[in-house]
Amino acid sequence: MSRRSPLTLAALATSAVAGLDVTHAAPLGGTGGEVDSALLSTRDGRTLVIRVPRTAAAESEQSADLVAVRALSDGVRARLPFGVPRMLGQAPIDGTRAIVSEFVDGAPVRLDAITPGTAASIGRAIAAIHALPTSVVADVGLPQLRAIDVMREAVTTLDRAAATGLVPAALLRRWELAAEDSALWQFTPTVINGSLSAASFLVVGDSVTGLLGWARLQVGDPARDLFWMLGSSNPDVPETAFDAYHQARGVHDREVGRRAVFAAELELARWLLHGTERRSTEIVDDAVGMLHALLDRVSGDLTNPLAAEPTASLGLDEVDELLERGTPRSPGSAY
The missing domain is CATH 3.90.1200.10 (Aminoglycoside phosphotransferase (APH), C-terminal lobe)
Incomplete structure (x- = not known):
């Protein structure tokens, strides 16, 4: 399967998050070969990330990560001195799903x-x-x-x-x-x-x-x-x-x-x-x-x-x- 381009991922993000208006999409480095990903800028000034697993292992990891992140309520997050990306939406694609989440600044x-x-x-x-x-x-x-x-x-x-x-x-x-x-x-x-x-x-x-x-x-x-x-x-x-x-x-x-x-x-x-x-x-x-x-x-x-x-x-x-x-x-x- 060929890699999905940032523009393709941006279009997918708009179906994952209602009302999302993406103004710019760029490759997101550091995610490895098992995930297609892009960094998105939106009309309302937000920076978001979209990820789509390319392998069964990456999909399993993504599913487990979602369960854990959902367990981190606002009260729990307030006790942590760092940010944890919050999931904003998801959309099915090719037997898996794309996940759109907040971007946390940092290298x-x-x-x-x-x-x-x-x-x-x-x-x-x-x-x-x-x-x-x-x-x-x-x-x-x-x-x-x-x-x-x-x-x-x-x-x-x-x-x-x-x-x-x-x-x-x-x-x-x-x-x-x-x-x-x-x-x-x-x-x-x-x-x-x-x-x-x-x-x-x-x-x-x-x-x-x-x-x-x-x-x-x-x-x-x-x-x-x-x-x-x-x-x-x-x-x-x-x-x-x-x-x-x-x-x-x-x-x-x-x-x-x-x-x-x-x-x-x-x-x-x-x-x-x-x-x-x-x-x-x-x-x-x-x-x-x-x-x-x-x-x-x-x-x-x-x-x-x-x-x-x-x-x-x-x-x-x-x-x-x-x-x-x-x-x-x-x-x-x-x-």
């Missing part, structure tokens, strides 16, 4: 471009999500995971990864010891976005102005929203973000940093499992290379697992790349 960020100032704003933004009442999730039937569910899902992932025979034995032992550490799993689940990466955030200057992608909104482990920052090559970035997060939350989860390390490492195992399920030699080889590189980085910590300073950079920049690629996981996945 997407890259992990390697995050400054300590931006990291502090990101930490506060994540803390605001985690401070939302769990009824936001419960009232719309989205997943609610207990701490034991998070632990069991992690164990299932490492067991499946072990069954491939491709994970270094020393890494498996490191993960098994972490899973068996009861102190690690003593936490109170919170509302989490569930799919954060650097690309999720829109910023102006050093301030987070918007957050995109809510398809995995759920109650779960706060570490799920934090671990991607450990991939920064600048150790000040995770340290500043975690500090700002704890200050804004006012609740100190002593083990959130260690669980974040665990989650970051397990993301490589997930990539391996994705490759084996797809029977992709390329992905499997990529994942095995990442696992051996991780083994080299943590080799001095294997007998005292996850004991390194939890807010220090792990150099796992590939983890953020995997998150931006959309490493598959079930909607209720803890990690």
